[in-house]
């Protein structure tokens with residue numbers, strides 16, 4: 347249990363008491379909640395975060411994969427500080443938004459046009475609405491278990507369990523939020539990831555009403571394994587035949603190559619949602635893709651099919667930070683971070699062997715996730731953690747956080763930053779090895 351670890355927590359405990367008075371559950375984002383209370387940051391630099399009780403931890407979560415250069419990168423801070431003195435948001439455009447747009451469009455030949463928003467959720471939402479606006483059709487199709495942010499339609503079947511996921515031939519559309527309207531459920535077709543036959547059958551049955559198929563090429567929540575190429579090609583070909591848009595959520599996966607995980611495959615998405623790392627540590631989202639689909643946003647047209655704005659969209663602070671961050675994340679930086687991640691995976695693989703535990707590592711580029719399994723999962727139902735398994739993972743993560751001073755993502759995943767070196771990788775490996783040994787009996791109990 348978390349409170350058996352001897353960790354300094356007096357100030358965080360007291361601050362949480364205050365937080366509970368004004369915020370529901372004491373938090374503004376459930377992500378940061380941990381039992382019995384969250385910890386609060388005093389400062390962070392590079393790969394290290396120090397809380398207000400003076401505990402310093404190595405960060406392998408990097409604000410849920412958004413800080414590609416770790417905390418407080420000097421070049422980003424300097425550029426943002428300079429911009430702040432000239433204003434933080436205007437009811438006019440700014441040169442930096444154009445320059446950043448040019449940079450991202452040049453970087454990916456699948457992008458002809460781009461628009462900026464403030465979160466990954468907003469990017470996915472705007473992209474789905476654009477697909478509907480362009481095709482005039484209401485439905486979308488998405489993979490069971492995939493997380494695409496909190497837009498009603500994108501949220502369907504993100505969290506499903508054996509008692510409500512339904513028949514694999516026709517998975518149920520299960521809302522996350524109580525009170526979700528019925529039509530949201532019926533307008534989202536849920537298919538099993540990496541299952542060509544079943545997916546194509548489901549798409550075929552809805553082809554007249556489908557605006558788009560939404561896919562994440564390396565879905566974090568489904569299990570963080572790359573989508574199988576034959577499967578993706580089959581879906582791509584099907585969408586070409588039926589004039590249904592293929593849209594990618596690369597909010598997390600854009601880090602995987604210099605121009606996103608999409609370039610690992612011989613298909614071209616019609617539109618892509620971006621977020622996280624492209625904001626350089628500030629709130630961001632973007633929709634990019636073919637000019638013809640992006641034209642639904644165009645204010646110079648007689649009919650604007652999808653009027654699109656946003657008070658802080660393309661604000662110069664985010665644009666400045668994002669531009670510097672992405673300039674720094676050049677081909678060499680992408681190779682370097684992917685290489686150190688490979689080293690980390692190899693070392694952890696050796697620790698798994700040494701501890702003799704059934705743990706599988708999946709991932710791509712600079713991200714990886716661990717599963718208490720004998721065999722790598724291929725879809726959400728194989729990755730699904732029953733409540734007892736979930737409790738074990740939470741206990742393991744508590745051990746890492748409270749005893750080993752390691753911050754990981756709560757799915758048992760790491761998203762590296764360019765500031766991670768061999769020193770931090772060795773520390774992670776040693777901590778995991780101790781954890782594997784400590785929880786060995788329980789891991790064996792849950793491994794399938």
Ligand SMILES: Cc1ncc(COP(=O)(O)O)c(C=O)c1O
Nearest residue numbers: 465466467493494495597598621
């Ligand atoms: C794949 C994916 N899409 C969309 C989102 C939503 O992004 P945001 O939290 O910026 O709204 C996330 C966030 O974790 C994500 O992982």
